[in-house]
Amino acid sequence: MFIRLEQKLVSEGKMLIKIDQFAPSSKSCSCCESKQDMPLQVRTYNCSACGLVLDRDLNAAINIRNWAIRHKFEKAPTAGTAESYASGNMLPVRVAADEAAGSLNRR
Template sequence: MDSKGHKASRCLANTYDTSFGTFTRYLEYKAKDLGKTLIKIDQYYPSTKTCSQCGEEQDIKLFERTYSCVCGQKMDRDLNAAINIGVQGLIAYVTKAYGTDAIAW
């Protein structure tokens, strides 16, 4: 094992985590200052692996740029992920606003 490379990659990961944490705190501050709501989505939510039409989850390789589902949905993987994140954000917002997770779509 290359200990120098391992240390360097851990250092970069820690720097990334710190930078992202700082950015997130800044967004929270600005949202609060402007009277807006910042909604965070779980970082482990599989937005690129979930079909935005039927909710089916499937493995997709990083090099695959088109998301194709058995339900017939076919679109750019980033657009599919963005739709999923938007829906998750909407669910989180409605749940927080109405104090319930019993949301029917």
């Protein structure tokens, strides 16, 4: 399945970034990267290090996004090339998380 998806993305000038299925995306703070054990029934991530409080799935999604961005820029072009990694409207992760958390609370 991923092979076809990757081929389709490459044909459109895009790339597929894979993350290990066992990466601790929901157990790591998306703000300060500290890790803590969390049983599956706990649905809110509360960071004891920096105080971040966020829905567990949103925290994991931000961690995966951050990993993909870091991975993408590790393969950034060298100086003097004409390639660009601009990707439109990107907010700092903390701002995006705060806005998303606010939108969840307004329901």
